Amino acid sequence: MRTPVGWEEHAAGVARLEGSYAALPEGAPVRLAKRTSNLFRGRAELGAGLDVSGLTGVIEVDGDVAEVQGMCTYEDLVEVTLAHGRIPLVVPQLRTITLGGAVTGLGIESTSFRNGLPHESVLEMDVMTGSGEIVTTKPGDDLFDAFPNSYGSLGYATRLRIELEPVPAYAALRHVRFDDAGALAQAVTRIVAEGEWDGERVDGLDGVAFSPDELYLTLARWTDEPGPTSDYTGQQVFYRSLQHRATDRLTVHDYIWRWDTDWFWCSRAFGAQHPLVRRVWPRRLRRSDVYWKLVALDRRFSIGDRLDRRAGRPQGERVVQDVEVPVDRLAEFLGWFDREVGMRPVWLCPLQVRREGGERPWPGYPLTAGETYVNVGFWGVVNVGPDAPTSPRNRAIEAEVTDLGGHKSLYSEAFYSREEFDRLYDGANLARVKAQHDPDDRLTDLYDKVVGRR
Numbered sequence: 380m381r382t383p384v385g386w387e388e389h390a391a392g393v394a395r396l397e398g399s400y401a402a403l404p405e406g407a408p409v410r411l412a413k414r415t416s417n418l419f420r421g422r423a424e425l426g427a428g429l430d431v432s433g434l435t436g437v438i439e440v441d442g443d444v445a446e447v448q449g450m451c452t453y454e455d456l457v458e459v460t461l462a463h464g465r466i467p468l469v470v471p472q473l474r475t476i477t478l479g480g481a482v483t484g485l486g487i488e489s490t491s492f493r494n495g496l497p498h499e500s501v502l503e504m505d506v507m508t509g510s511g512e513i514v515t516t517k518p519g520d521d522l523f524d525a526f527p528n529s530y531g532s533l534g535y536a537t538r539l540r541i542e543l544e545p546v547p548a549y550a551a552l553r554h555v556r557f558d559d560a561g562a563l564a565q566a567v568t569r570i571v572a573e574g575e576w577d578g579e580r581v582d583g584l585d586g587v588a589f590s591p592d593e594l595y596l597t598l599a600r601w602t603d604e605p606g607p608t609s610d611y612t613g614q615q616v617f618y619r620s621l622q623h624r625a626t627d628r629l630t631v632h633d634y635i636w637r638w639d640t641d642w643f644w645c646s647r648a649f650g651a652q653h654p655l656v657r658r659v660w661p662r663r664l665r666r667s668d669v670y671w672k673l674v675a676l677d678r679r680f681s682i683g684d685r686l687d688r689r690a691g692r693p694q695g696e697r698v699v700q701d702v703e704v705p706v707d708r709l710a711e712f713l714g715w716f717d718r719e720v721g722m723r724p725v726w727l728c729p730l731q732v733r734r735e736g737g738e739r740p741w742p743g744y745p746l747t748a749g750e751t752y753v754n755v756g757f758w759g760v761v762n763v764g765p766d767a768p769t770s771p772r773n774r775a776i777e778a779e780v781t782d783l784g785g786h787k788s789l790y791s792e793a794f795y796s797r798e799e800f801d802r803l804y805d806g807a808n809l810a811r812v813k814a815q816h817d818p819d820d821r822l823t824d825l826y827d828k829v830v831g832r833r
Contacts, residue, residue, distance in 0.1 A: 381437070381458045381459050382412070382459070383436065385438065387448075389433075389434075392431075392435075394514045395433045396717070397513075399430035400511075400512070401410070402617070408822075409821040410428045410823070411428050411431070428606075431450045435452070435455070437451055438538065440459060440465070440543070441638070443544065445460060445465075445540070445541050447478050447539050447541060448583065449537045450479060452477050452548060453477070455469050465544060465545055465546060466631070468497075468500040468541075468543070469497045470498065471488055472488055472643070476670045477826070478497070478536070479539065482498040483526055483527065483533075485744060485784075487701070487754050490582065491754075492584045492729040492730055493571075493731075495732050495733035496730065498526070499732065500733075501539050502540045502541065503647055504536050506522060506526065506533070507534050508822075509534060509539055522534075523813040524741065524742055524815060525808060525823050527743055528741070528789065528804065529743055529805065530828060531594045532809070533625065533809070533813055537711045543811070544736065547603040547631065549631060550582075551604070551626070551628050552598065552599050553576075553579075553600075554597050554620075554624065554626070555576070555597075555625075556792045557594045557595070558592050558593070558594075560588065560591070564706050568706055568751060571584075572591040576598055579598075581599070581600065581770055582599050582600055583597075583599030583634070584596065584597070585704075585727060585729070586727040587618055587726060587727065588713060589724045590723055591717055595621045606628050607628065612633070612665065614643055614654065617637045618724065622779055640665050642667045642671075643726060693765065695762045696760065696767040696771070698760065700758075700773065700791055701754040701756045701781045702752060702754070703785050703786050703787075704752060705750060706751040707754045711723075711783060715779055716755075716776075716779075719779075720761060720775075722757050726754070727754070727755060729752070730751075730752050731749070732747075740801055742808045743809060744804065744807070773794060794831060797826055800826050
């Protein structure tokens with residue numbers, strides 16, 4: 380059982396970080412010395428990095444507030460907070476996502492329809508900027524407000540004070556089927572407005588679209604009511620259960636990590652869902668970070684491309700994206716996606732930003748306050764032929780999402796022009812804040828990082 384590290388150990392971790400910054404050559408680029416990542420875009424190797432090895436734990440938990448180090452994974456964070464009967468307001472789906480990464484990027488999960496995004500439950504944070512200064516910042520400060528979706532271009536969070544919410548022992552699930560995307564979108568709108576479905580409270584809301592006429596919303600309700608629970612870390616696969624049972628029950632711990640065991644449905648690409656393979660694949664290795672290492676091997680040795688050529692399939696384009704579209708445009712987007720991309724299943728996760736403030740309460744990500752969006756996640760390969768290196772499907776997705784008034788997360792590959800990128804993600808404001816806290820330009824610019832893969 381993990382325990383909080385305390386303030387003295389945190390101070391030692393910060394000192395180690397500061398020492399590693401001081402050891403960098405003058406003017407050298409600043410980056411993290413971090414071996415793992417949940418990003419799906421390449422990056423150039425830039426030499427020595429910042430030592431964040433002492434910033435991986437929970438500092439303390441005090442009621443509904445936790446002080447957490449920036450490189451603490453959600454797996455470790457949840458282990459500590461559950462011991463106090465609490466969880467973060469939003470817990471992204473994969474165990475090794477860090478709190479700092481989810482805040483400087485954009486995390487999302489089934490509580491986002493009522494709790495927004497992870498950065499919206501941050502009360503205060505310390506950020507090491509490009510100048511090497513550690514700045515304490517709060518909501519309303521320029522640095523704080525520009526930090527979400529900056530992906531390390533403004534600095535790295537070393538400490539975050541976050542809100543927690545009480546949670547009981549179990550999550551009772553209902554899998555509700557819809558025969559078309561329009562009906563599902565109407566149900567999402569109703570649940571977001573009322574917080575319930577058929578008279579029963581909804582605490583968590585997400586879903587899966589298997590085909591144009593087979594879509595499901597999974598409605599989770601926190602409960603202490605005793606009863607049998609399912610285990611999807613063994614032979615059973617969670618996403619398949621949506622099609623075969625109307626109700627289910629998981630421990631809250633297993634509900635939080637229900638998608639991680641099989642990386643949603645992506646583990647099937649490695650054979651991990653085949654009954655014979657699954658029996659011999661150790662449970663401790665059925666997790667997203669293991670599959671990510673397999674993806675890295677595929678990239679290094681072009682295994683997938685070789686198999687496609689051997690099987691006579693057209694060259695594949697990797698299409699790994701999460702996009703948000705307004706709920707009333709969801710059916711339109713899914714119809715276009717089926718015609719132009721043809722990838723199923725896809726994940727559906729409704730969200731609203733918590734912060735008030737009109738069209739852009741968070742300057743770096745253009746979500747409108749009070750509007751309901753649905754995150755659509757799709758991860759796989761589309762065999763497109765010789766045009767694959769130019770990423771035609773990814774470029775088309777970017778254009779369609781923009782036309783529908785939606786937005787794209789930046790953890791994966793992006794292809795925008797500089798002008799369009801700055802318009803979509805408020806490049807002028809980001810540049811202004813960066814100039815203030817990184818006057819020597821030692822942190823990689825967001826566009827160069829996301830589109831240039833630096």
